[in-house]
Amino acid sequence: MSKPRIFLCARIPESAEAYLGGRSRLDIYKGKDNIRRAELIRVVRNAEGLIPTVTEPVTGEIMDAAPDLRVIANYGVGYNNIDVDAATERGLPVTNTPGVLTDTTADLAFALILAAGRRIAEGDRFVRSGKWKGWQPTQMLGQDIHGKTLGILGMGQIGRAVTRRAHGFGMKILYNDPRRLPAGEERKLGARYSSFASLLKRSDIVTIHTLLTAETRHLIGTAELRMMKPTAILVNAARGPIVDERALTVALRAGRIQAAGLDVFEEEPFVDSALRKLENVVLLPHLGSASLETRTAMGMLAAKNCLAALSGKKPPNLVNPEVWKNRRKAAKT
Numbered sequence: 001m002s003k004p005r006i007f008l009c010a011r012i013p014e015s016a017e018a019y020l021g022g023r024s025r026l027d028i029y030k031g032k033d034n035i036r037r038a039e040l041i042r043v044v045r046n047a048e049g050l051i052p053t054v055t056e057p058v059t060g061e062i063m064d065a066a067p068d069l070r071v072i073a074n075y076g077v078g079y080n081n082i083d084v085d086a087a088t089e090r091g092l093p094v095t096n097t098p099g100v101l102t103d104t105t106a107d108l109a110f111a112l113i114l115a116a117g118r119r120i121a122e123g124d125r126f127v128r129s130g131k132w133k134g135w136q137p138t139q140m141l142g143q144d145i146h147g148k149t150l151g152i153l154g155m156g157q158i159g160r161a162v163t164r165r166a167h168g169f170g171m172k173i174l175y176n177d178p179r180r181l182p183a184g185e186e187r188k189l190g191a192r193y194s195s196f197a198s199l200l201k202r203s204d205i206v207t208i209h210t211l212l213t214a215e216t217r218h219l220i221g222t223a224e225l226r227m228m229k230p231t232a233i234l235v236n237a238a239r240g241p242i243v244d245e246r247a248l249t250v251a252l253r254a255g256r257i258q259a260a261g262l263d264v265f266e267e268e269p270f271v272d273s274a275l276r277k278l279e280n281v282v283l284l285p286h287l288g289s290a291s292l293e294t295r296t297a298m299g300m301l302a303a304k305n306c307l308a309a310l311s312g313k314k315p316p317n318l319v320n321p322e323v324w325k326n327r328r329k330a331a332k333t
């Protein structure tokens with residue numbers, strides 16, 4: 001049997017590329033910048049498997065440009081870049097990479113909490129600029145993180161991993177999620193359920209770990225920022241559009257909240273200059289899962305999902321399982 005044709009939209013760590021390359025006829029986009037839509041439409045024509053990343057919107061138009069396409073295996077746990085309904089309509093399985101990046105992303109969220117609270121990036125800029133003229137007792141005072149109340153929006157795998165870290169800092173944990181955890185699980189985790197409004201009002205730090213959906217788009221806007229404490233810190237390592245970036249910029253500039261840490265933006269890689277000018281926000285280029293170990297593991301999982309589907313096996317991380325059910329039904333009739 002000839003090897004399947006797979007198109008990978010960006011370079012991934014070497015060992016994962018080698019794994020895929022040994023099992024498929026692999027074509028990798030090697031451009032310096034992200035692949036553009038027109039180019040993707042051109043190259044996807046030959047693909048049976050497509051591995052996109054967060055930066056490639058995979059629309060019905062892309063799917064229709066690929067007559068042989070049999071699977072879309074996202075490199076990432078969040079799959080808002082893929083029109084899953086369009087894929088389901090076309091009988092195309094979509095997969096993602098959950099689990100392998102949970103702890104790495106939680107580490108990064110915690111790094112943002114610490115960096116925003118203790119002014120770490122600002123301090124680094126201060127030293128590099130040569131402006132530091134000597135130690136002073138009131139210089140660059142931030143706020144303690146240990147012992148504070150942490151509000152977690154979205155208690156999925158990453159939210160739980162953040163909770164575990166927060167216990168090491170003696171923090172009190174509140175959480176809000178459309179699905180409340182069973183009491184036993186809450187107890188084990190050491191997190192208390194809170195209404196959305198009450199979490200915003202009571203938390204010293206609010207960290208976002210929800211999926212981007214129609215319901216969570218601009219979940220945090222002007223009204224929500226006004227509910228937060230003036231000393232509050234907001235962290236977003238989930239998806240940019242969950243926060244109304246303009247409203248956040250206004251709130252940070254006016255000192256309506258104290259600081260923010262952002263790993264994601266509404267229109268990546270665009271970050272408004274008004275936000276970039278502020279000292280009380282830490283800005284990162286979507287580094288949530290960016291460790292060599294984790295980006296390799298994501299590549300291996302995306303590869304396994306892709307190869308499984310191409311060999312007719314149910315991929316381990318299907319996000320639209322109804323496609324598989326329909327396929328089995330069709331095979332029986």
Ligand code: 8YV
Pocket residue numbers: 052053054055075076077078079101238286288289290
């Ligand atoms: C990835 C992420 O870097 O997995 C996710 O949802 O946001 C990041 O960890 C990105 O999706 C890569 O495509």
